Amino acid sequence: MNCKGCIFDLDGVIVDTAKYHYLAWKRLASEMGFDFTEKDNERLKGVSRMRSLDILLEVGGKTVPEDKKEALAAKKNNWYVEYISKMDKSEILPGVENFFKTLKANNIKIALGSASKNSMLILNNLGLTDYFDAIIDGNKVSKAKPDPEVFTLAAKEMNLSPSECVVFEDAQAGIEAAKAGNMKVIAVGSEENLKDFDKIIPGFEGVGLDLISF
Ligand code: B16
Ligand code: MG
Secondary structure: OOOOEEEEOOEOOOEOOHHHHHHHHHHHHHHOOOOOOHHHHHOOOOOOHHHHHHHHHHHHOOOOOHHHHHHHHHHHHHHHHHHHOOOOHHHEOOOHHHHHHHHHHOOOEEEEEOOOOOHHHHHHHHOOHHHOOEEEOOOOOOOOOOOOHHHHHHHHHOOOOHHHEEEEEOOHHHHHHHHHOOOEEEEEOOOOOOOOOOEEEOOOOOOOHHHHOO
16 A cells, blocks of 8 residues: 555544543533543543533433533533633644654645544644645534544545545544544554554654655
């Protein structure tokens, strides 16, 4: 396989936004009168905002009418945006920007494939936006991972076929989405929590071009 494009998930791959999602969801939970732990937060990784709210309400044993859910999600998002507005370049995960430079130097395209609707704010704050040939995020897709839509759209916008793309993912639903889209997938994380990937790395430190040769 000749890799011509790399598609990166955002949270857990390029940056650890999960800690800010956690702070904001925990704040909402405490306002609603229940506790939300870091372990509970693991269930929200890679999951869409509205599905995350449903999981949070399930954890708290709360039932909320459908028409009240948007307001709760918006409240959490306002807090989350407040936190991520303070992010800067220092929060890029180790080795990521160097790997981007290696890819660019070798004419390999870079795309984002994220569920987040706040991806532009995050990439701009990290100073990474200019590396991307395509940015597909929660504002552009109608089907959440494990549906492959986010990754197939990213390949399309790079003018590449899925078989020419490699996906980097930290969440099992994302790994499944990449496989469903007929793409190679490199998991970022630990073998204890992830399966069905083509390769796995703990992070991007010391990573070179040989990683994407299959
Ligand atoms: P937002 P990813 C995901 O990012 C997060 O992992 C997940 O926790 C979050 O709920 C989702 O984005 C939506 O984010 O509320 O900012 O639209 O891993 O797909 O980059
Ligand atoms: Mg992720």
